[in-house]
Amino acid sequence: MSRRETTKLETRQLILEAARKLFHRRGPELCTMRDIAREAGVSPASVVVHFKNKTALLEVALYEDIEQTIAKAVATMPQAGASLHGRLMHIARCMYGFYDNDRELYRVLIRDTTFEKAGENPYLTRQLQEYLQFFGALIEQEKERGKVRPGADARIAASSLFSLYFSVLMEFLRSPDLTPDMALGWLSEAVRQHLTGIVPPEGDKGK
Amino acid sequence: MSRRETTKLETRQLILEAARKLFHRRGPELCTMRDIAREAGVSPASVVVHFKNKTALLEVALYEDIEQTIAKAVATMPQAGASLHGRLMHIARCMYGFYDNDRELYRVLIRDTTFEKAGENPYLTRQLQEYLQFFGALIEQEKERGKVRPGADARIAASSLFSLYFSVLMEFLRSPDLTPDMALGWLSEAVRQHLTGIVPPEGDKGK
DNA sequence: CTCTATTATTAAACACGTTTAACCAACAAA
């Protein structure tokens, strides 16, 4: 690796470390690009050269922690014998617990990334796609064991359950009064509804 | 009403009309507060005095149209004899059709409002609460007719179904290639899953 | 009517994300 390339990587790392430090310490809205540049010992323009904009910097600075949390959540998931509901809730518990460490920070991260036009957030988009795929495969497995109806579309089920998880997460990040347990309780019932349905079984409909 | 109050209301209206015009014409990100102020014939500072910030102006400028669309959707909803699924999808079709008129505009509106801290977006928050309440009552009605299980929590069902609607809407606003019909198709299956569940009926579980 | 208090309005300034244009060290070719 040439001299130029190594020093470039070094500055990139300096900026990333400074960003992580200040984002966590002061929150992403109270620390400016100039602050981060000063902390890293580079010029503000350099930050933009390396990361395109503040949101992209936020994304790169934080996605690894999220990835590790997902990995840990999946690794500690109850085994196949356990109920689908229990396994899903385990992952949700891990994630909500993680976000609870710095709600303000992750609220801003998710706000600034989820609504951008497609293609703007490569890291988090990839994470989501991988997770949805893993999750769809999980449901397919359950199908083979007869725990999920053969007719149910696994991809739509995965994305629907994720929608429920995500909506509760949004509310969780917006409302300081909402404890993780309250959020999990709400999600638990929503997931149960999606798994078992809310209408009576066939043939029992009407009066 | 005193002279001062009337002129204040007049400027407020001037700003609102200018904002609606420019937001629709150029999109909310390409038209500046200065543009709006110039169009309205007032100073930029005046805009902020009346509306606190650009997002609040966007919210006030647009929420009435949304409200009317909801009202029309509810008014034209199939009668109680129709299926719950059909009634929900009717509302979704009306709303997606409305948002389809200016996706970019509503994408920015929803992005800038949904993730703010609670209490920041009074108009849209009230709309959502009213709608969820109406929707919960609808599900309670279905319960009484035996079309929904007595044990199902109507509030959680309402909010879950809204989550599904909202997630598909997000994807719809983010992805120009996604047609309203594709979005509705996706949502239709997700709603069907939530209504009927994806696990086999009781007693049929396991192998 | 006069004087004071209130308040809608605004010009100017500010803060911050981002862009531009110039600089210069590293590299490649001769």
Place this chain on the structure above:
DNA sequence: TTTGTTGGTTAAACGTGTTTAATAATAGAG
């Protein structure tokens, strides 16, 4: 080594949302 080029870095400037401090018009009290 010399020369020309590439590319990482940055000082300065820009655009825009927002704040501040001053202005002027109105309302109310005497």
